Amino acid sequence: MIRTFLTAALLASAAPLGAQPLPTPTPAPSSAPLYLPTVPADVAALRDRALNDDHYAWDIVEGLTTEIGQRMGGTEAEARAREWAVAKLKALGFSNVRVERFAMPVWTRGAESAEILAPFPQKLALTAFGNSASTPPGGISGEVVGFDTLADLMAAPDAAVRGKIVFISHAMPRTQDGSGYGFFGGPRRQGPSIASRKGAIAVVVRSIGTDHHRNPHAGSQSFEEGASPIPSAALALPDAEQLQRILKRGKPVSMHLTLVSSVRQGESGNVIAEVPGRDPKAPVLLVGGHLDSWDLGTGAIDDGAGVAITTAAAKHIMDAGRPLRTIRVVWFGAEEMGLYGGMFYKDLHGREPHYAIAESDFGADRIWKVDSKLGTTREAEARALQAALAPLGIVPGAIDKADGSDIGPMIEGGLPAVGLSQDGTHYFDIHHTPDDTLDKIDPEQLRQNVAAWTAMLATLSGGIEPGPKQAKRR
């Protein structure tokens, strides 16, 4: 009763007797709800079995990090890791297990240390960037000049930099999608070249990371044309902040830097294994990660997890039967020092048709979003993929873009691709540091990854039929 009365009163006030009705705004466009197709029962069953029971991925990443440990591209340790990979992939029952070898220059870290000489003598924790020039064994000394951003360094007159050790800071924030790494990685990627061209004798950069541990973040950089190589290194974040505080005191700051390194010619390779499809002429589905790691940790999240997750997913398909399309698993070599493995695969196979390519190389935290770029004629497949993943808490993302590290150039080149985005909120706490070790991987999150990759492969495989072994069992 009361409500009816009030409604009448409101209506009366909105259109008072004898007045023109007030104009009504155009209704806002409703955001169209995304209706996704039903998930085939066999895809859902495969996905959920992996989610609950997968042990292949943990077995691979535990084994690789324990029995090999660090495996920097081009080193003897990476060669041992390739042997380990071949043995493991054969033992799991993969076919056509092989190594495609290539040559590369191998940069190797030597002794490294940093010390403030004045005004407040103390050591700082740092690590050289890949492709840093070497100091003499006894190191070098110089005055430190600090810049809060790369832009500040670029704007500085050469005279302010010449003969000095440049320090560059930045303000990379923590993000879920890791999008800060591009822009805020500039001090590492471009900083050394800019400092060198202005006449600096060395450059130290606040680690491209989001933690506060005394573990500096390695990473590669390369000197651009016209920039002669100088020693370059990352300070651990607490040490970068310490150096900022010391510089703020306004007294001249001098530093001694030892950053010894060497370069030699070496070799690496891509380890490749397959689940053969029923149609050997159908374009392959490529999944993988990179086998090499930085030298400081054991490469658990970068990228032991990636090869483990994608291999486990392919193994779940193999266990279920024979897909129509061949699934090719690639453990790329020497990604960290410049996508050597990815570029080599592209040189050898990049012109062959691929049904889709996808790489896992962003840690081991849960997948939160799926992007794809399968082409305008394959939207139904992209939607089927989104549908298969949504029950894992995965947001349907773009259907016209995807990215990846080793596979990035091939995506640029037009190959169809899928991107399963891992949550990167904590990734840059650990990335490229000594802390990249097995204990950082949560087995439950790892299984969610395997479930997503299994569902993706099942969706794109063209249908799985019982193989000889599976048929016999029935």
Place this chain on the structure above:
Amino acid sequence: MIRTFLTAALLASAAPLGAQPLPTPTPAPSSAPLYLPTVPADVAALRDRALNDDHYAWDIVEGLTTEIGQRMGGTEAEARAREWAVAKLKALGFSNVRVERFAMPVWTRGAESAEILAPFPQKLALTAFGNSASTPPGGISGEVVGFDTLADLMAAPDAAVRGKIVFISHAMPRTQDGSGYGFFGGPRRQGPSIASRKGAIAVVVRSIGTDHHRNPHAGSQSFEEGASPIPSAALALPDAEQLQRILKRGKPVSMHLTLVSSVRQGESGNVIAEVPGRDPKAPVLLVGGHLDSWDLGTGAIDDGAGVAITTAAAKHIMDAGRPLRTIRVVWFGAEEMGLYGGMFYKDLHGREPHYAIAESDFGADRIWKVDSKLGTTREAEARALQAALAPLGIVPGAIDKADGSDIGPMIEGGLPAVGLSQDGTHYFDIHHTPDDTLDKIDPEQLRQNVAAWTAMLATLSGGIEPGPKQAKRR
């Protein structure tokens, strides 16, 4: 109505007509509520001003960690820290600022590294314990024998240990009061002596810590009588777990260890400063922390925070006027290597009467509990102290116990004492590691500490009267 009806029905069923009443259990003793006295307005005002506005503590710990950094007991860096402390304490207006010097042996860390040679070659992160014997510069190699607990090592036959490198693990849990550090610290404190007596050539221990970073936890140990010194070191927790996984594979594990160190005679000292009381003959109130740190970090939480908090509290009393009793602030020297400063203060002053002694040496997280041991005749004072601290969220604890590091032996000796317990839930993530740096201190929690110490000093000071300066202002 309904309630009344139900109650009547229940009563009827409990004592049915004509039956014996059922027996009633004795009521449980009620836990007596703790009624605390009213807090004097001047104490509350001083406390709350420190809580909201203190900047003295941050200024001290920021300055000490930035301008000095590490300051291991007996070193030249600790000597610079003493000079810094004297200048700072004088600048703050303290009286009778002085250094009481003493001699001590100084153990100094040299090159250190560890490497698994077989079956899975890789480096491990470790750091030598204080008083470790030195290896030759080229290191030593041996087979590793692992024990999950100190008890397992003790039970092992000598033949299983002789000529080998002993590895001891443990299972220290995370606790708020840090109570795990006693028992689970055994592998560090007693492990090396036990291993040595059984003929081990070296011993490595899982760090006594609760984190998972590649930053090993240093700490001192000493060899008991009959145990000849051997090299001893802490493995970072991820590395200890890695070694356990490697040992579980069941193949012989060999390790190369370099743990170079040296010992020389040196000197340290206690820095002492006072807020003079109106009654120079009244027993003093002693508060403080330790000035020295381990050599790996900058000693922010251990124990830059402790000297900062207690000095800031004394300064707040000084700012308010003149206390009846002298407040003596002590920045103890060389605590980490064996309570040298505390023992030296005890030798010099331990027989003088003290009104109360208290030390802050458990980080910079908030205080959650107050214990005291002022004596049976001073319960009213203990309750007044509990009352003054309760509004800061501090639990009234025991009134018949208190503890402290440097002051521990003097408490044992019978001096009245107060213990303001900091939350140690995260303390052993950082304790004695390179990660003990300024960024680990939360300024808001630091102010809560200063507020608690200020309230404690105000409560026990005998009353604060306006000094000459304060009187003038009015």
